[in-house]
Amino acid sequence: MPVDPSLVGRDFPAPASLTVTPERVGAFAQAVGHPGDDVPPTFPIVLAFDAMMAFLDSEQIDLHRIVHGEQRFAYARPLVVGDELSATLTVSGLRQIGGADIIATTSEIADATGAVVCTGKATLVHSSGSDA
Numbered sequence: 550m551p552v553d554p555s556l557v558g559r560d561f562p563a564p565a566s567l568t569v570t571p572e573r574v575g576a577f578a579q580a581v582g583h584p585g586d587d588v589p590p591t592f593p594i595v596l597a598f599d600a601m602m603a604f605l606d607s608e609q610i611d612l613h614r615i616v617h618g619e620q621r622f623a624y625a626r627p628l629v630v631g632d633e634l635s636a637t638l639t640v641s642g643l644r645q646i647g648g649a650d651i652i653a654t655t656s657e658i659a660d661a662t663g664a665v666v667c668t669g670k671a672t673l674v675h676s677s678g679s680d681a
Contacts, residue, residue, distance in 0.1 A: 552608070552652060558640065568631070574586075577589060587627070591620075593669055601671070614675055617673060617674075625665055634666070640654055648677065651672065
């Protein structure tokens with residue numbers, strides 16, 4: 550079943566905030582092969598993914614029908630250990646092409662003061678066809 554176009558503009562917050570700890574940074578850095586002690590630039594995907602899962606769960610969209618088409622981040626400032634972060638995903642666009650839904654999302658990552666520190670943009674390709 551195609552994704553409902555009325556979702557454009559709706560917000561989906563991640564279910565919980567996340568504190569940037571040395572342990573989380575170290576585990577993520579090791580997993581992605583990031584050298585050094587700074588917070589890897591792709592670290593916000595951890596929270597953006599939680600917000601994406603809140604969206605998919607709310608709309609009953611199966612993760613196994615999603616292909617992650619694109620991801621990019623824009624920063625207001627670098628993330629640092631000690632940041633308490635929250636994320637809200639907004640469905641920013643939707644179009645149907647050849648039986649697939651192309652879903653544009655924007656995830657704002659904010660610190661404990663509410664200031665946006667990073668914005669993630671992703672394109673999700675959703676196949677609504679039946680399994681063969």
